[in-house]
Amino acid sequence: MVAESDSAHRPALPAAACTTVRPALRTQRHRRLLPIWALLVGFLTLASLVFAPELPFTARAEPASSTAAIATTAADSVEVTVSPTVTPELSPGQDLPLTVTIHNNTAAAIPIGRVDVYLAQLALTTRAALDSWLRPDADANSGDQLMSVPTAGIIPAGASTNIAITVPAGSVGLTDQNAWGARGIAAIYIADDEVQAEGRGTFVWSQGSAITPVGLASILPITTPEDATGLITTKALESYTSSAGLLSRQLDMAIDAPTATIAIDPQIIASIRVLGSAAPASAVAWLDRLAGASNDIFPLGYADADIALQAQAGATTLLAPTSFEPAIDPSLFVVPTATPSPDTTLNPSDVPTITPPTSTETTPSPTPPLPPTVGPGETVVPTASELLAWNYTSSTIGWPASGQVARTDLDVFAASGLTTTILSSDNVQQSDVFTPNTAVSLPRGLGLVSDSTLSAAIRAAAEATTEDAWRKNVAEAASLLAIVSAENPNAARTLLVTFDRGSPTSATRVGQTLAALNSAPWSNAASLQSALDSTPASTVSFHEKAIDSDRVALARSLLQREGAMAEFATILADPLLATAPARLELLALLDTTWTAQSSAWQEQVRASLAASFDLMHAVTVTTRGPIIVVGSKVDLRITLNNALDQAVTVRTDIVPSNGRLVVGETLETTIQPNSAQAVSVPLSAAVGNGDVVLRVTLFTLNGTPLGQPAPIEVSVRADWEGVGASIFAILVVGFFGFGIWRNIVRRRRDRASGAPVASGQLPPPAAEPNV
Known part of the structure; x- marks a missing residue:
């Protein structure tokens, strides 16, 4: 709904500007009503003509109906957008330049018609009023007509046309007596006496009164698409860090954005450094650019692993890589030998020893610093902490997936050293009508609440592919900030907007959008530290939300596999060769960007569990x-x-x-x-x-x-x-017994037959004769 009528907000328009009657619009509105309601309205109208006293003419235009104006919102419809051409700000005495774009998304050409421009009757003094104006109900009022402009010609099927309209300051009807703030404009396209479509936009009426600007802090994540390995491949790094690559575009946006804070995935830094001398030149140059950026920087979880999902799956502290040793080729980490000049001979004693810098400057370098005693030709394999090291502005900020933080998660965050949690509006409850500060007190630590409505408008502007779409969304964001500034001018507030974690390729207008908003008198660029230092809102309370139980169950299976893998690895000669890659893979599977790909994520998790099962049963x-x-x-x-x-x-x-x-x-x-x-x-x-x-x-x-x-x-x-021994004994006794028995029998037979004694036996001596 719009705000209540107030003459200080919107005075009556001149009669010449308000006497236009739109029979086509009325006809279209009546055509959309159900027959029974049409009959009722007709009956009441007739009764009023018969019985009502005669009233003097009022110089007021009949309000337009948004339902009558909008034919459809389908992809094959006619669409209209309207936005301020130059800036969302309009001051007394200035004309209002507008750009109206008509998109013919149908399969047929639309004839020459006209565009009627309207101004909302009432100022948009609340966020709800702004939302109702831009996304109206079926019977919403389109306001007072300012002017009508014919279209230039037929609009072919699938084509668009831009119409430049300048509303004179006198026709706008706003003066320095009107309160400053957001105003609504509408453009209705009519052809063949039929309303084809209506578009709505906003601008900010600013008459130079005292304004308390709103601080606007922003966070841009730098991440890569989800994977299941935990390290970005050399080929992917080369692609991402090319001149038109994903990481290059993201860094371009962040460096160009005023006071924007970078939230970076440490996986990117480690994946470049772990390659040593084999890292792509474009990746090393990209890391140099990041090191030289003036933005505040804080780390996301490794591989942007969702910290809320870890906590709800049963982790007592948040996970981090244990080692990168299995992925390191030591030959790529040999300290280069100094090259002698052509006119000198380099003696071994002349080789300089590499020592750390004596300056207190902590600017990070693409490669980890060397120990002070390392000389040329030696191999120095970096540790996990060296590969992940960076000069972060803060390392105590946690950013879970949007709107899915439970109360017990905060204990896990605090136990892991994260004292500040970035939340979405879905995770808090607001008890006051005024927009609160981004800072809120949580049961454990501090929270920074991202304004989801403002973030959506700024994201849409940053991803706009046309100038008219960009101007429309910038005007909406500027109007939101103006409403926040005007609703409670005695309280300076800082708001936080966040950009998409899904690495959109079309967000090419981040810097342009933030610069446009920060140039407005009612908005100032704010650093992340100023958001942290702002007074926590007293009217905001934490509202816990749980992640889908099926997703949590699969994540719990991954954590249980992690424990089983650690036990299994104790049998290995080098346990890190199994546990380190498993930890990286686990973190990669908890990436927040998997949230939008539920089926693909489930397949990856099950494949990972099956592979680890085979490993642990090898x-x-x-x-x-x-x-x-x-x-x-x-x-x-x-x-x-x-x-x-x-x-x-x-x-x-x-x-x-x-x-x-x-x-x-x-x-x-x-x-x-x-x-x-x-x-x-x-x-x-x-x-x-x-x-x-x-x-x-x-x-x-x-x-x-x-x-x-x-x-x-x-x-x-x-x-x-025992049976075998007995049988053997019987056989032995039988064998020898049989031999003895056979010898006895043979001797007896020989004696009985008088046969000579067997060979080898001497005959008995003959008896001597008697003498």
Whole structure:
């Protein structure tokens, strides 16, 4: 709704400007009404003519109906935009130059017609009144007609035409007696006596009265499109930092924008530095430009990971990269040797030692600083903290995704060192009619509330592709600021606007938009620090909002996988080779820009969980049953397989399903990369024969199981050892007994037949004769 009638806001127009009657508009309005209402209106009108006393003529135009003016808002309709041509500000005695653009989005040409220009009858003194004027209801009043201008010619299908209209100062009807502030204008296009479309805009009436300007702080995020790796590839960096690349355009906008604060994704800085001497020249130059920017800068979460999603998924502190070592090629971090001049010979003792600068200047450099004792030719691999280091204006600001912060999230932010949280208007409740300061007191720390309505208008202006669209949105933003300034002139306030986190490619007018707003008497550019230092609003309270439960559940699965991966990595010779990439991938999957791509994000998360499951099950037991155990004590050989690219050390635990077997002590085994290792497990038969299932489980050295137990079926035949010994003894006795028996039988047979003694035996001596 518009404000109540006040003669100080809008005096009556001259009669010559107000006597125009628009039968076509009335006809169109009546045509849109339902038959029953048309009948009722006709009856009442007739009654008033019959029974009402005769009234003197009033020099007042019949108000226009927005419903009658707007044919449709579909993509195939006729659209009209109207905006101040030069500046949103109009002073007493000045003509009002307007640009009206007619867009014919239909498939047919539209004939020559006219454009009627109207001024809202009442000043727009509240934010609600401004919104109602620009986005009217079906029966909204279009105001008082100022003038009518014919169109130049037929407008072909799919074409647009601009009409320059100058409303004389006298026709505007505003004087220095009217209160300053936002005013509404409307342009109605009529052809063939039919209203084709209506467009609405605003300007600010400023008669030089004392104004309390509104501070306008802005934040521009510099991010890259979502991915699932946690490091930007060399090819992508080269593309993003080219002259027309995404990062170059974003930095151009930020550097050109007055006092705009940059919120940068640290992933960009680390991805350039981690490449060492192989970093693209354009990326290094881009980092140099960022280092030289005068803007305030604060970091987003790494990979712009949503800090609210982390907190609601169960993180007690916010996550950060642990190491970049697996992604670093040491050969790219060799300190260059100084090149000798042509007329001198460089002795080893003449090589200068690289020392840190003695100046207190903290301007960041594209590459991390070297230790003071490092000389040319040496390799210096930077740490994670060195790759991420930057001279931030503040590192205690958190910026979660818009409108999705719960109360418990604030505790996690505070525990992570973030004392200031940037919130959207959806996350607070306002109890006063006046627009509050951006600063608010939170249950934990300080909040900066982004004005969502003002941000939307400024974003639309920054992304406008035509001059008329840009002027219209700038005028809306300027009118909003004027309303805030005028609604409570005794209180200086600072508002915060934020730009899109989704890296829009069309936001090419950021600097132009902010410069236009900051040139207005009722608006001043403000730094982020001034927003932080402003008095917290006392009429604003925190209103918690939770993220969608399905999204939180998937994020919780990622965090649980993180813990499982950390335990699994203890078996590796170098755990960082697994945990560091996993942490980067986790942060990348929590990127705020995934919010708008729910299906694609779910697929990426499930693919990541499946890949990590395979990784954590790459060490397996390959021995399968059945196995027959004969004897009371045996050594069972079990084969373990390692499909990883590095050695692992595991503990093997074997549990029999019953008491027929007793297993020896747990074994620790080191398995080389991509190989198998057999381990011997001592087994003892306890009671009787039968079948046993050995459940073989691999554990980390900390006692965490690696996957499910592997069953091995074993058939125990412990009494076969005694039976076998008895049979062997019987066979031995039988063999020797048979040999003895055969010798005895043969001798008896030989004696009985008088045969000579067998070879090798001497005959008995002959008896001597008697003498």
